[in-house]
Amino acid sequence: MTAVRYPKPLFAWSYSGLSMYENCPRKYWAVKIKKVDDGNAYNRQGDGEHVSIERFFKMNMPLAEVLLPLQPLFERIRAAPGETYTEQQLCIDERFVPCKYKDWDNAWLRGAGDLVKVNGSVATYFDWKSGKVRKEIEDQVDLTGLLLLRHYPAVQTIKAGVLYYRHGVMVPHIVQRADEQRLWNSFFARLAPLKESYETDSWPATPNPLCGWCPYRACPHNTTAEREARDAAKAAK
Numbered sequence: 001m002t003a004v005r006y007p008k009p010l011f012a013w014s015y016s017g018l019s020m021y022e023n024c025p026r027k028y029w030a031v032k033i034k035k036v037d038d039g040n041a042y043n044r045q046g047d048g049e050h051v052s053i054e055r056f057f058k059m060n061m062p063l064a065e066v067l068l069p070l071q072p073l074f075e076r077i078r079a080a081p082g083e084t085y086t087e088q089q090l091c092i093d094e095r096f097v098p099c100k101y102k103d104w105d106n107a108w109l110r111g112a113g114d115l116v117k118v119n120g121s122v123a124t125y126f127d128w129k130s131g132k133v134r135k136e137i138e139d140q141v142d143l144t145g146l147l148l149l150r151h152y153p154a155v156q157t158i159k160a161g162v163l164y165y166r167h168g169v170m171v172p173h174i175v176q177r178a179d180e181q182r183l184w185n186s187f188f189a190r191l192a193p194l195k196e197s198y199e200t201d202s203w204p205a206t207p208n209p210l211c212g213w214c215p216y217r218a219c220p221h222n223t224t225a226e227r228e229a230r231d232a233a234k235a236a237k
């Protein structure tokens with residue numbers, strides 16, 4: 001039997017990519033299409049702390065010092081019933097079928113579960129955040145929840161917790177399979193402008209307060225140099 005071959009998606013996306021586009025299509029073009037490096041020291045620090053948490057759960061290795069206050073919580077999570085998945089890569093194709101994360105021909109939506117526990121019809125999902133507290137984060141959790149529902153057909157309820165571990169704040173959220181279609185529809189509406197940009201190759205700049213941290217310095221609205229000069233002046237005082 002010959003395998004069915006489907007057209008390659010026009011683009012692959014993620015929550016962070018969609019958020020970047022909604023903030024500024026030109027930055028999205030620079031980072032996602034032209035591959036301008038968007039890394040910074042703070043992001044790399046957060047990545048290192050994620051690795052420490054992953055090693056704690058997978059190999060029982062000691063936590064990084066900044067994470068030690070979280071050890072009692074992590075011990076309770078580890079002891080809770082269910083299968084545990086750490087830093088789980090989640091990916092589906094355009095037909096909402098799970099596929100490999102690096103399946104460049106079929107991957108349509110990618111996400112990740114920092115820590116997932118699956119126990120029958122209930123899954124628990126945690127997202128570790130090193131940055132500032134943002135309590136209006138339901139849409140990000142919803143999208144990860146939608147991916148988890150595609151990967152675990154028996155799961156009906158996802159209990160999520162976004163932990164801002166530097167601030168000791170946990171933001172809870174619940175995703176129900178009964179709400180799946182409504183949630184997908186909300187993301188389809190948000191994806192429409194991104195799809196149009198790919199089809200028309202139109203990526204307008206949107207000046208905003210984050211222009212001082214944008215890696216695309218060729219943009220006339222970029223204010224990184226000015227922001228760096230202000231930071232240097234403050235440091236010199």
